[in-house]
Amino acid sequence: MTNTNRRVLLKSRPQGEPTPANFDIVDAPLPEPKDGEYLSRTIWLSLDPYMRGRMAEAKGYAANVNLGDAMVGGTVGQVIKSRNPKFKEGDYVVEYAGWQSHAVSNGAMSMKLDPNAAPLSAALSVLGMPGMTAWWGLMKIGKPKAGETVVVSAASGAVGSVVGQLAKAHGCRAVGIAGGKDKCDYVVKELGFDACVDYRAAGGNLFKEIRAAAPNGIDVYFENVGGAVQAAVVPQLNDFARVPLCGLIAHYNEMQPSPGPDWRLLLVKRATVTGFIVSDHFTDMEGFWKEVPALVKSGKLKYREDIVKGIDNAPEAFIGLLKGRNFGKLLVQVSDDPTRS
Amino acid sequence: MTNTNRRVLLKSRPQGEPTPANFDIVDAPLPEPKDGEYLSRTIWLSLDPYMRGRMAEAKGYAANVNLGDAMVGGTVGQVIKSRNPKFKEGDYVVEYAGWQSHAVSNGAMSMKLDPNAAPLSAALSVLGMPGMTAWWGLMKIGKPKAGETVVVSAASGAVGSVVGQLAKAHGCRAVGIAGGKDKCDYVVKELGFDACVDYRAAGGNLFKEIRAAAPNGIDVYFENVGGAVQAAVVPQLNDFARVPLCGLIAHYNEMQPSPGPDWRLLLVKRATVTGFIVSDHFTDMEGFWKEVPALVKSGKLKYREDIVKGIDNAPEAFIGLLKGRNFGKLLVQVSDDPTRS
Structure with missing residues (x-):
């Protein structure tokens, strides 16, 4: 298991189009779950247009990201260490871990996923x-x-x-x-x-x-x-x-x-x-x-994913999303998805 | 009883603000009710901002007034001759007779008014x-x-x-x-x-x-x-x-x-x-x-009327309405209201 948490932080607020310079990619120590918390590794990170609003200073419809904090976002992860009885090691969860490779959570807003019901990533697109x-x-x-x-x-x-x-x-x-x-x-x-x-x-x-x-x-x-x-x-x-x-x-x-x-x-x-x-x-x-x-x-509702590999590529993919460069639901694969071949 | 029907016609479509030149005031012979119709004299004519839309060529949300036709509008009148058993001479009606002193109607869209329930003109304002x-x-x-x-x-x-x-x-x-x-x-x-x-x-x-x-x-x-x-x-x-x-x-x-x-x-x-x-x-x-x-x-809901006398003054009053010159519900008193002292 790695000892570092790779994180994409909001470095500065964009004036117009975001640029790579608005983001900072850093390695932090892996956080330790406290009693009632679990640690997950992020598998899938969702990139969505609303995140542009979170980068702004102006009051939007949700708490904006503070400078120096990790960008927010919906994720699918796997529990790798748990001090919360509801979440066991190996469980898959849909959560809101943001643009980082690992996160601790008390699970209040997390939902367990059955990997046999649908592909894990669907929890961030058609079923999310x-x-x-x-x-x-x-x-x-x-x-x-x-x-x-x-x-x-x-x-x-x-x-x-x-x-x-x-x-x-x-x-x-x-x-x-x-x-x-x-x-x-x-x-x-x-x-x-x-x-x-x-x-x-x-x-x-x-x-x-x-x-x-x-x-x-x-x-x-x-x-x-x-x-x-x-x-x-x-x-x-x-x-x-x-x-x-x-x-x-x-x-x-x-x-x-x-x-x-x-x-x-x-x-x-x-x-x-x-x-x-x-x-x-x-x-x-x-x-x-x-x-x-x-x-x-039943296959009557189809969906398409546009997958970018590696959290380091999230800023560039997000900038492209705002220009309509993606084709289908834009996802960053942050780590291995054991349910996919 | 008069033999003429005083009418305000749409002469031309306004370019921007309406002017008196967009209207024509003419005397026509008094119309004769056919079987099933009645003839009324108009007492009160309502002037309302929506009428500006009816003067335009562009498609609005209701049939626009054709050039040469009388301007449309809600009115309170009194039946003066009837060949419709539902409406007797002397009855007060709220109807849609337009900008003219008299009109025939089959009564389909008319409603009889009880002059004791409320002032007649209220049927064109707070109760209309x-x-x-x-x-x-x-x-x-x-x-x-x-x-x-x-x-x-x-x-x-x-x-x-x-x-x-x-x-x-x-x-x-x-x-x-x-x-x-x-x-x-x-x-x-x-x-x-x-x-x-x-x-x-x-x-x-x-x-x-x-x-x-x-x-x-x-x-x-x-x-x-x-x-x-x-x-x-x-x-x-x-x-x-x-x-x-x-x-x-x-x-x-x-x-x-x-x-x-x-x-x-x-x-x-x-x-x-x-x-x-x-x-x-x-x-x-x-x-x-x-x-x-x-x-x-009960007097809890008050209203105010801005009354202009004489149908000849309707165009000028309407032009003023669009400029906010009226103070209260703008009404034209076209003929005598026997229920008012």
Whole structure:
């Protein structure tokens, strides 16, 4: 067993796009679990757009990371030493250990994983926070009805891919918006969306291409990006449209406010825009557990992972995530996953 | 009995602010009711901001007025000739006769008024469309809880004045925003709001003055105006704030889209913005009828009328309404009200 804990710290707050210089990679002594705690080695680290907010000074919707602290993030680990009777050596856990190779925890927020039920890493994507985000936003805010049109931006991503597939499962027309031909092909051919618009190729025709893909207008717009996509979608909302506002990745690196759509568009269409963050709703996920694991098991709900090896590569991978460079759920493999061949 | 019907027609569509030249005032022969119809003389004509939308070419949320047609609007009239057994000569009705002194109707959308229950004109303000708008937006979208802060713009107006008084009745802190000292004094001293911000006097201090009036942040923002008020309010929304989006009078004369607030503000606060128009909900007003007439009768819900005499003055009064010149519910008295001394 190693004696060191490899950690990625927040060194400075980004001005605009994060750069590798905003991070510090250090080796610390392996922490020792106290009574009631366990020590785990991290196997999988999830990288997600919301982490950009945690790097900022400005007040966001969760405690931001202090300078010199490890970056936060959801992880899957294996218990390697335990002084907590609920967690035994060898147990797999989904936890919130952050960007480091090892962590101690009192287990209050940890959940044991059955490695036979699903791949361990699924607890960070389709069966974890991104899957719950997709389900909550679509089902509780979007409230799709069969026959309606659901448009989702960042459609090949961890959240968007689940949104579109759930929309299909509920009898809707699912239209994705993604960057690049490969992602669009994947969204339509692999995930079964009805159409996908490549916003990078569309350029000034974005409005028209979305119109062509959603000829009956848009009943639900699951918003992950903002920017030009938002500007092209909002005027195409139908009467009584619902907009689950999940993310605005196009704006996360901006230092100044970016104006949003004219509220006259929302008024005339009697549309509803609802910002949400899934952690407000973790205790109300019964519907998710009833629906989503079965869809995954049956193969009706597919997901794709984009795996980067080694925690030292987390900063670069995260910077790429904000530029849309990943293709599927971005995960850092921090150490060996014994359940994978 | 007169032989002519005085009518105000839409002559041309306004480019920006409406002017008197956009209207035509003509005398037409008195229409003759056919079998199943009645003829009424209009007593009260309601002037409301939404009418600006009906003058436009652009697709709005209701059929726009065609050039050469009479302007639309809610009215209270008295039946003067009837070939419909449900409506007798002398009956008072609330109807949608538009900007004219007389109209025929089949009665399908008319409702008889009891002149002893409330002043006739109340059917166009607190007990009519504006009152229902206030009630629906506040109660069904705003969902105020006791102890929360409700902010309403255009607070001395037909809708805003009811919003704030209902908020008080439900145990909330009610903060108005209005233009001018007289209106603000009225809102606080007559209507019983906790505070009122004069946006005209505030100038660059608008944000700070709203903060001082709503020191615990804003849980419900009932939006009637848009513009600088919106820009100052939205950053002060609390977590899980609700924004009933009822009107945007500051923008109705604009020819180009006006950007709205940065959606990052809505996302971080998990706020909900819901555009609505009351006519979608006329059939679901049970709660309104249970609550509001009793509050009016007991004197707990006050209202103020701004009365202009003569239909020829309707265009000028309407132009002033869009500039905030009215003080209270703007009504045109088209003919004598026998129930008023």
